[in-house]
Amino acid sequence: MEQNSLVEYGWRRAIITITAILCALLEIVDTTIINVALNDMRGNMGATLSEIGWVITAYAIGNVIVVPLTSFFSQQFGRRNYFAASVVLFTICSFLCGNATTMWELILFRFLQGVGGGALLVTSQTIITEVYPLEKRSMAQALYGLGVIVGPTLGPPLGGYIVEHYSWPYIFYINIPIGIIATMLTLKFVKSPKYGEKKKASEIDWWGIVFLAGAVGSLQFVLERGQEEDWFNNSMILAFSVMCVAFIYLFIWRELTVKNPIVELRVLKDSNLRVGTILSFIMGFGLYGSTFIIPLYTQNNLGWTAYQAGLLMVPSSLMTAFMMPIIGQVLQRGLKQKYLAAAGMFLFFMFCFWGFRILTPDTGEGNFFWMLMLRGLAMSMLFIPISTLSLSTLKGQQIGQGAAFTGMMRQLGGSFGIALITTFMTRQNAFHRNNLIEHINPNNPLFQQKYQGMVSNFIQHGMAPNQAKAAALQAMDGSLMGQASVLSYMDVFLYIGIMFLICVPFILMLKNAKAKVDMSNVH
Structure with a gap:
């Protein structure tokens, strides 16, 4: 079978695996590393909040456009050439982003960087899948999963550290040496599969x-x-x-x-891939959604710095990194993927429910530790089973096409997650604020007691009575907003948790892929 000629052994396989993981990490860290630098960029460029938002949007659009086309481009130009060209484009655009002098220059280079980056994500998954023999595919997905799951969490602390100690352009410059090394390793070690005839320009589905x-x-x-x-x-x-x-x-x-x-939709006739794309979407929703709201909560409500908020997520990523190879081994020993995926979904629900229970306006750092460790464990149990389940009954060229679908759905799940969460929170903030305001009226003895206490406290500190009354109302309004905000975060945790819990019975109803994988082993 054509994919067997791509299987590598020994140190060659190790080098190809490291190269592919490096490239996946480059791409994913860049998605989140920039979040903590937006304020500095805004000041530096004299940009508005919505203009600076385009720095993230442009990258995401470039990313999502190119992911489904990756399989076609690999076929057209040869996988090694296309992969190397993507790394080069990504690296050059990183340099140009760091040197951008106007807002629109930065946005254009971020878009082009996203075009280069989208290819890195999917092609590195296909390369890793194909250099391992069929019986070791779970292990291959575990190694690739390290990059995908650890990446989003490494971004914020790394970005926070760079911004605090250097300046924002270094967030982009850090990619350059890694990009150069990855390009050299790709050209030397990665092979291209034989795809048959290239299409002429007239045959391409423009x-x-x-x-x-x-x-x-x-x-x-x-x-x-x-x-x-x-x-x-x-x-x-x-x-x-x-x-x-x-x-x-x-x-x-x-x-x-x-x-x-240009994109082979018929590959979705494979029922495992169909279910896998839906599960990848939900996993992206949970992965990027939780990576988005926890730093947001600790910075906005608890007053942490970007670096502190980023560091909070690191132990959870290390937990995932530690568990990934173990999960890969367990799958290799024959445990069915659907049982692990269902357990992962249930554990993610538990993590969300835990978050729902512990949030207060002054939750301490210690309260988050075990909750986030549970998230790390859940993510390690989701990524490999869902990836192997999705690609397990595909062969040859279909593997690349399937990986493109699951990769695109994971990215879109993250975008949907963040968009829905921000909208939902704005609505819930207003809803909870209105509910809380109902308790603030002169006839409520608790309100009167607290209000009078604050007024007399302000007067004792030298304020005029009318100023003291205004300050007391302002302070109460601030604490009201804080409470409304915490209630909104609690709602987000609860609803994401319920979404994961609903998936559990559907995963258990899946046809199991293990037997089918053994069938393809015969070829």
């Missing part, structure tokens, strides 16, 4: 590329900008939403009718 870029680009735009622009009350968001639906329809129609489709 319309498919246009429709796909339009669909995922406009969807990503709506998700990233919707909350700031008040969703469908804004004509621009409405126009992009209509465009997105139209492009999705045209893309599906085109891919199912054209002779050489």
Whole structure:
């Protein structure tokens, strides 16, 4: 079978694995490392809050557009060449981002960096899957999973450290030496599979590329900008939403009718891949959603620095890193993937429920430790079983196409997660604030007691009575907002947890892939 010629052994396999993980890490760390530097960039560039948001949006759009096209480009240019070119593009754009002098330069280079980065993510998964023999695929997914799960959590503390000790351009410069090493290793060691004939320019499905870029680009735009622009009350968001639906329809129609489709949708006939893409979406939602809200909560509500907030997430990542190879071994010994995935979903629900229970306006650092360790364990139990389950019944070229689908759905799950969480929290903040305000009236003895106590305290500190009354009301309003905010975070934890809990019975109903994997072993 064609994929067996790509299997490597010994130190060559070790070098290829390290190269692929390095590239996946480069891409993913860059998605989150920038979050903590946005304030510094804004001051430096004289940009508004919504302009600086584009630095994240542009990268995500470039990323999501290129992920589904990766399999096609690998076939067209040879996987090694395409992978090396992507690393080079990513590295050059990192240098250009650090040197950008205007906001729009930075946004353009971030978009191009995202185009290079999207390929790194999926191609590195395909490379790792193919250099390991079939019986060791679970182990391969475990090693790749290290990069994908640890990456988002390494970003914030690393970014916080660089911003505190150096300046924001170094967030981009840090990629350059790694990029150079990865390019050299790729050209020396990675092989390209024989795909058969390249397509001539006239045979390439250009319309498919246009429709796909339009669909995922406009969807990503709506998700990233919707909350700031008040969703469908804004004509621009409405126009992009209509465009997105139209492009999705045209893309599906085109891919199912054209002779050489740019993305092989028929690969989704595989029932394991279909379920795997949905589970990847939910996993992305939980992974990026929790990586987003916990630092946000500790910085906004508890007053931590970006570096402290980032460090909080590190033990959880180390737990995942430690557990990944163990989970890979357990799968290799024959434990069914669906049982591990179901257990992972249940543990993630437990983590969310724990978060729901412990949040207060002054939760201490110690309260988060074991809760986040549980998250690390849950993530290690989700990633490998879902990846191997998704790709287990695919062969040859289909592996790359399947990896592109699961990769895209994981990224889109993260974008959906963050967009939904920010919108939901804004709504819940207003809802809880209104509920709490109902208790603030002159007839409520508890309110009166607290209010009078604060007024007399301010007067004792030398304030005039009318100033003291205004200050007391302001302080109470501040504490009210703090409480409303905590209640909103609690709601987010609860609902994400319920979403994961609902998945458990569906995973257990899956046909098991293990027997099918053994069948493909015969080829």
